[in-house]
Amino acid sequence: MPSARHILSIDQGTTSTRALVFDQAGSLLATAQRELPQHYPADGWVEHDPEDIWRDTLAVMGEAARLADVPIAAIGITNQRETVVIWDRTTGRPIAPAIVWQDRRTAARCEALRQAGHEPLVQERTGLLLDPYFSATKLAWLLDHVPGARARAAAGELAAGTIDSFLTWRLTGGRVHATDATNASRTALFDIDRQRWCPDLLALFEVPAAILPEVRDSSGDFGWTDLLGGRIPIAGVAGDQQAALVGQGCFSAGEVKATYGTGCFALMNTGAQRLHSTKRLLSTVAYRLNGVPTYALEGSIFVAGAAVKWLRDGLGLITHASDTHDMATQVKDNGGVYLVPAFVGLGAPHWRPDARALLTGMTLATSAAHVARAAIEAVGFQTHDLLAAMADDGAGSPATLRVDGGMTANDWLCGFLADLNGVAVERPAMRECTALGAAFLAGLGVGLWPDLDALRAARPGVQLFAPTHGFDAPPLLDGWRHALRQALLA
Numbered sequence: 458m459p460s461a462r463h464i465l466s467i468d469q470g471t472t473s474t475r476a477l478v479f480d481q482a483g484s485l486l487a488t489a490q491r492e493l494p495q496h497y498p499a500d501g502w503v504e505h506d507p508e509d510i511w512r513d514t515l516a517v518m519g520e521a522a523r524l525a526d527v528p529i530a531a532i533g534i535t536n537q538r539e540t541v542v543i544w545d546r547t548t549g550r551p552i553a554p555a556i557v558w559q560d561r562r563t564a565a566r567c568e569a570l571r572q573a574g575h576e577p578l579v580q581e582r583t584g585l586l587l588d589p590y591f592s593a594t595k596l597a598w599l600l601d602h603v604p605g606a607r608a609r610a611a612a613g614e615l616a617a618g619t620i621d622s623f624l625t626w627r628l629t630g631g632r633v634h635a636t637d638a639t640n641a642s643r644t645a646l647f648d649i650d651r652q653r654w655c656p657d658l659l660a661l662f663e664v665p666a667a668i669l670p671e672v673r674d675s676s677g678d679f680g681w682t683d684l685l686g687g688r689i690p691i692a693g694v695a696g697d698q699q700a701a702l703v704g705q706g707c708f709s710a711g712e713v714k715a716t717y718g719t720g721c722f723a724l725m726n727t728g729a730q731r732l733h734s735t736k737r738l739l740s741t742v743a744y745r746l747n748g749v750p751t752y753a754l755e756g757s758i759f760v761a762g763a764a765v766k767w768l769r770d771g772l773g774l775i776t777h778a779s780d781t782h783d784m785a786t787q788v789k790d791n792g793g794v795y796l797v798p799a800f801v802g803l804g805a806p807h808w809r810p811d812a813r814a815l816l817t818g819m820t821l822a823t824s825a826a827h828v829a830r831a832a833i834e835a836v837g838f839q840t841h842d843l844l845a846a847m848a849d850d851g852a853g854s855p856a857t858l859r860v861d862g863g864m865t866a867n868d869w870l871c872g873f874l875a876d877l878n879g880v881a882v883e884r885p886a887m888r889e890c891t892a893l894g895a896a897f898l899a900g901l902g903v904g905l906w907p908d909l910d911a912l913r914a915a916r917p918g919v920q921l922f923a924p925t926h927g928f929d930a931p932p933l934l935d936g937w938r939h940a941l942r943q944a945l946l947a
């Protein structure tokens with residue numbers, strides 16, 4: 458048992474970078490946050506500056522540690538997944554901006570690979586599909602478009618990885634080039650059955666093995682950093698959606714969590730069993746402990762809170778994201794208005810990078826409140842479609858839906874999710890489940906918690922939203938399906 462009893466989690470998300478300090482009871486002691494600038498240099502492109510990410514990480518770590526003012530036993534890292542960085546092994550400098558998970562620039566490459574019949578191989582080895590969402594085509598794009606990159610990669614000068622890898626490299630002063638199995642499982646290069654980089658896929662996507670990190674357990678040794686003073690081990694790493702699954706205590710097969718941040722990602726623990734989806738859901742690594750992977754079935758929705766951000770920043774319809782709660786309750790129903798938020802294409806179960814958003818069903822009676830309500834309802838409809846696909850895949854229906862993420866501050870959304878899906882929605886009092894999951898993994902790594910049962914006991918209390926059946930779901934769902942068909946045909 459270490460004498461220091463606190464964990465510092467770094468949560469490097471799409472729109473912000475946070476550091477949070479937790480104690481052994483799972484209580485949050487301190488938090489610090491920086492917003493991350495988004496760059497949209499061309500249609501469908503989304504980039505981050507890795508130096509912004511690094512600067513913000515250092516700043517929030519320092520601030521949270523100062524605020525908590527306790528000895529830190531270990532650091533956990535959780536991160537936006539699929540986003541890739543390639544950097545120089547000598548200087549540690551990125552050779553180009555990070556290509557973000559939402560970026561669609563490799564859509565044509567993915568389509569060509571699909572036309573050539575390669576999707577079954579990708580699905581069978583990785584549990585993923587051919588979509589620009591995943592890292593492989595993004596890495597190949599960087600190698601092909603940054604002058605000299607392929608030659609430098611061949612000469613062993615470059616290292617690549619997801620954000621966890623980049624941060625681990627920087628935090629350890631270049632001593633560790635590693636990732637964990639959950640992040641590796643999002644690259645479309647990792648064989649999730651054999652738990653190793655897949656030679657066939659490395660060849661298919663033209664990504665040299667030499668630039669990739671070593672794949673480790675989600676809990677364990679990722680080196681140490683002295684940037685907070687003293688040597689602090691980095692003992693837990695997981696992609697943010699998998700970390701939220703851990704933070705929500707979904708350790709038994711059939712338990713489901715959905716995280717509503719920029720996008721929405723619903724993951725069901727499927728245990729030691731990797732499920733082969735017939736409904737175009739993803740199979741992915743939930744976490745890997747002591748070399749043993751636990752799997753999850755995942756439905757990925759690219760736009761959830763991002764639609765609320767669009768109402769605020771794009772349309773100027775609201776001042777604060779929280780305004781959507783009152784607006785949704787101001788009107789008795791959606792007035793026939795539906796938003797299909799395909800702003801960056803559609804993810805599961807459609808996988809249509811070319812689809813574009815659609816606002817439909819408006820009349821002269823349509824108000825801003827109807828549009829706001831449509832944006833929130835769209836999140837519920839998409840969740841419904843994911844849960845239905847999971848059930849159709851033979852994974853069953855969850856007894857409760859555990860929710861977290863910034864958007865679940867909205868009580869109306871939580872109630873709507875319960876009513877529409879006919880399932881009790883469980884919202885933790887402390888909603889930073891992603892960071893808590895990373896803390897749990899790091900704490901397991903240094904023996905602060907002995908096992909998963911101890912993590913279950915350290916979970917925060919929850920608020921329940923029971924279904925009240927306050928409305929007739931089937932006609933609403935019919936309206937959604939009609940709108941969805943229009944978006945898919947356009």
Ligand SMILES: Nc1ncnc2c1ncn2[C@@H]1O[C@H](COP(=O)(O)OP(=O)(O)O)[C@@H](O)[C@H]1O
Pocket residue numbers: 470471472473717718719720761762763764765766778779780781782862863864865866867
């Ligand atoms: N009360 C609210 N109602 C609806 N949406 C909200 C509310 N509060 C925050 N959001 C949305 O939640 C998102 C932020 O959630 P967060 O979990 O911090 O995202 P991420 O980790 O993806 O950066 C934003 O897109 C914001 O618009």
Ligand SMILES: O=P(O)(O)OC[C@H](O)CO
Pocket residue numbers: 469470471472536537538539558696697698718719720
């Ligand atoms: O940064 P978030 O919370 O929107 O999560 C992004 C996902 O990891 C993308 O797969």
